[in-house]
Amino acid sequence: MGRPKKFDPDIVLDKAMALFHRKGFNATKTDEIVNHLGINKFSIYKEFGSNKALFDRALLRYYEKRFNKNFGTLSMPTASIEELRMFFTSLPEKLERNNHGCMLCNATVEFAEIDDKTTQKLTDNYLKEIPAAFKNALDNAKRDMLLVEYIDTDVVANLLAAIFLGLMVQVRGNVAILLIRASCDGAIQYLNTITKKSTP
Numbered sequence: 001m002g003r004p005k006k007f008d009p010d011i012v013l014d015k016a017m018a019l020f021h022r023k024g025f026n027a028t029k030t031d032e033i034v035n036h037l038g039i040n041k042f043s044i045y046k047e048f049g050s051n052k053a054l055f056d057r058a059l060l061r062y063y064e065k066r067f068n069k070n071f072g073t074l075s076m077p078t079a080s081i082e083e084l085r086m087f088f089t090s091l092p093e094k095l096e097r098n099n100h101g102c103m104l105c106n107a108t109v110e111f112a113e114i115d116d117k118t119t120q121k122l123t124d125n126y127l128k129e130i131p132a133a134f135k136n137a138l139d140n141a142k143r144d145m146l147l148v149e150y151i152d153t154d155v156v157a158n159l160l161a162a163i164f165l166g167l168m169v170q171v172r173g174n175v176a177i178l179l180i181r182a183s184c185d186g187a188i189q190y191l192n193t194i195t196k197k198s199t200p
Helices: 009-023 030-037 041-048 050-075 080-095 101-110 118-144 152-174 177-193
Strands: none
Touching: 009 030, 009 041, 009 050, 009 101, 009 118, 009 152, 030 041, 030 050, 041 050, 050 080, 050 101, 080 118, 080 152, 080 177, 101 118, 118 152, 152 177
16 A cells, blocks of 8 residues: 555645746746645656646646636626626736736647647637637627627637737736726727617
8 A cells, every 4th residue: 555645636736737827837947846836756746747747737727727717607608798898897907916817828829839739639628618608698699689780709709819818918928907908998899889789
């Protein structure tokens, strides 16, 4: 019988997630991982296999903890135009508290030129689910005849996803929060232009 673990893998993963979110994979050295996680590298490799396997587990954990928190409301059957407005209204405040951007978006950029199927699968799925969440709310709004007739919800969903992803890159680059807020205001103004005006 092996000796019992002296650490909680879930706590270790949360610590790894925070570290890799802040620094990315390639800029994070083994000594930093060991010091931040508080366990020796042999325990890390026995539990996770390698630094890269630990990174991928942390990336998956980020997805599991953050996607529903960020996009769950837009994915609901009742989501509509108001939920889209609220998404961009609340975004600047959330980003002001987080200057590391989105870990999955960061990984997409970091591994863009690297053939790594594990990381790519995670990031590809994420990049598909973001416009899908926007499209769900747009489709519901169109079904309820809240949008102007000419709107193609696929096109608009991809546009909103591009705005969101662009904002994540800007946050990572320490762009001023005033510019982030202005971009979100622009997204809200666009949503207002595609929304039917209520008749008195």
